[in-house]
Amino acid sequence: MTMWARHASRMVALSARCLSAQSSSTRLPQAISLRDGFKKINEPWSPHVGGDINDMQIKLVKLEGEFVWHDHTDEDELFLVHKGAIRMHMRDPSDATKETHVDVHEGQYIIVPRLLEHKPAAIGDAPAEVILMEPKTTLNTGSAADSSEAVDRGLTKEELKTI
Numbered sequence: 001m002t003m004w005a006r007h008a009s010r011m012v013a014l015s016a017r018c019l020s021a022q023s024s025s026t027r028l029p030q031a032i033s034l035r036d037g038f039k040k041i042n043e044p045w046s047p048h049v050g051g052d053i054n055d056m057q058i059k060l061v062k063l064e065g066e067f068v069w070h071d072h073t074d075e076d077e078l079f080l081v082h083k084g085a086i087r088m089h090m091r092d093p094s095d096a097t098k099e100t101h102v103d104v105h106e107g108q109y110i111i112v113p114r115l116l117e118h119k120p121a122a123i124g125d126a127p128a129e130v131i132l133m134e135p136k137t138t139l140n141t142g143s144a145a146d147s148s149e150a151v152d153r154g155l156t157k158e159e160l161k162t163i
Helices: 003-023 034-039 148-152
Strands: 048-053 056-063 077-083 085-092 095-105 109-112 118-122 128-135
Touching: 034 056, 034 077, 034 128, 056 118, 077 085, 077 095, 085 109, 085 128, 095 109
Parallel strands: none
Antiparallel strands: 048 056, 056 128, 077 109, 077 128, 085 095, 085 118
16 A cells, blocks of 8 residues: 555544544543553554644553664654663664664653654663654654555554554
8 A cells, every 4th residue: 555545544534533533522521541451451562542732642552672663744742751761772864874762651751753764662671651642644654655665564554442
């Protein structure tokens, strides 16, 4: 499936969800347990939607090991570490041969701007629990969606489960 076909498919699904959400907008909000939400996630690198805020989504994901290098053409991403720690590897936009990283610990977050090539990784042996905040249109593997590594590891998640 081409990138454009994937995007169109995601937009149709998103439109259906928006219509559904509008009909249920009269419900009162409820507290959501992060602990219970993360218990429902069994697969690392598989974001689950925890909620929608305007054109953004709150996603819960467990990180284990390293992800793939990628960027997002149109989306910034916020990574808030709930449990454990992550290392955000980044490539210098002016010289892709130069890499750096930032360690992000429990209670800390990092915002990765659009077009910055990055690779998140869990620090340590235990999975890190991370809350993402990003536009609803964000594909988790971004520019690497069709890369052999993302495909071989089954990392690209076009349809997200909801917590």
